[in-house]
Amino acid sequence: MSDRRGFLKSAAIALTGLGVGARGLLAQLKTGHMMEGPPGAETLIEGQTYLYFGGTGYYGFQGNPILLKAAGEALLKYGMHPSTSRSGFGNSPLYEAVEKKAAEYFGSESACTVASGYLCNSAGFQALAAMGRFDAVFMDEGSHYSVVDYVGLTGKPVQKFAHADPEDLRRKLKAGLKAGQRPLLVSDGVFPTFGQIAPVPEYVKAIEPYEGLVWLDDNHGVGVLGPHGRGTYDHYGLKSDRLFFGGTMSKAFGSRGGIIPGPKSFIAEILKSHIMNGATGPTAAESAASITGMDLLMKHPEMRTRLLANAKRLKEGLRRIGFPVENTPFPVAAWALKSAQEMDRVHQGLMERGICIQRAHYVGVETEGVLRVVVFATHTNEQIDRLLAALKALA
16 A cells, blocks of 8 residues: 555656646546555545445456466566467467366357457457358447447448337348348347346347347356356357357456457457457456456356345345336446436435445436446445445435
8 A cells, every 4th residue: 555655646746847736637637536446345446445336346356366366477477468469479378278268168169368348349240240141230229339339340231229129120120131131230238337138039039030140248247147157148048159249357257358259160250350460469467367257256156146146135225215227137226316416416425425336427328427336246235235325315
């Protein structure tokens, strides 16, 4: 802690020397609160320890000593990263170990690691397009930024359909496809702001007559949903060679980097892509931590059981207070109050009580934003009840 404060003090002195007050610069650049330690049930934010219900560190792995030890050892052995793409000298035993562990975790033939979960969509879209398996894209209009940013890379026409609306999808498919054309259905697995799970079985039924494919951005679902923690398809019990997805290591698994499991032919296509041949992969520390995070969840399924139990306790409590949150097992809840000022008041009131939740302006949210709560496996019942009591008092 003293080292961290020393660094911050030095940084402030340096900024002052440049004629810029440290607080003034932070005020100009700041987009959120300053986290000064790893996220967990209790987290150090701007010099104060808060009961923390923000972010997506679902198991608190970001500060787990086992992950940190693995990351540190890998960093010392391999350096930061290969500093070149995998098509040259940039492959690493760690990348192959991540992919082997991911194939085991997700029960897939193969897997591929990329530098971030955000890039999974780019890599997946490029590979599916290169394989020539679809002719048009139909995208849930509530999809994440990373889907919207990259879906045009397919080079195919893209049509949006109403959020989480299989009937509108059917109408758009019927009107937008020519005879013999095959669709690619694109959506989040879990829509992150409200913890809503996409109606994937209905999407699959809608595209089946056209021999279509599905791609899910499952960055939030992996590690959390399903009897094996494999994500949204696992949650619904869906398996098919027409179902594809990508996920992140930065949330449930406590590390960073993206992972795309799938058939060998599909993964081979990704390994030939621009993402793999034009960019450096994850750092050694990230790769080692990813392996460890997956391994811990495989060996300790009780962690996921605890997380889902906490989600149930939180959401039942929020509904008792009168907040209309999504009735899903996912450990995220969000709701709007009658005005932005009212939400600001509640958010500030919680901060004054030593409780931190998110005042979110994110995907699928109206201009005034929402209050958003994320519960972790590491939260105790008493901590969840403390949050609920504070919210009730402020409501």
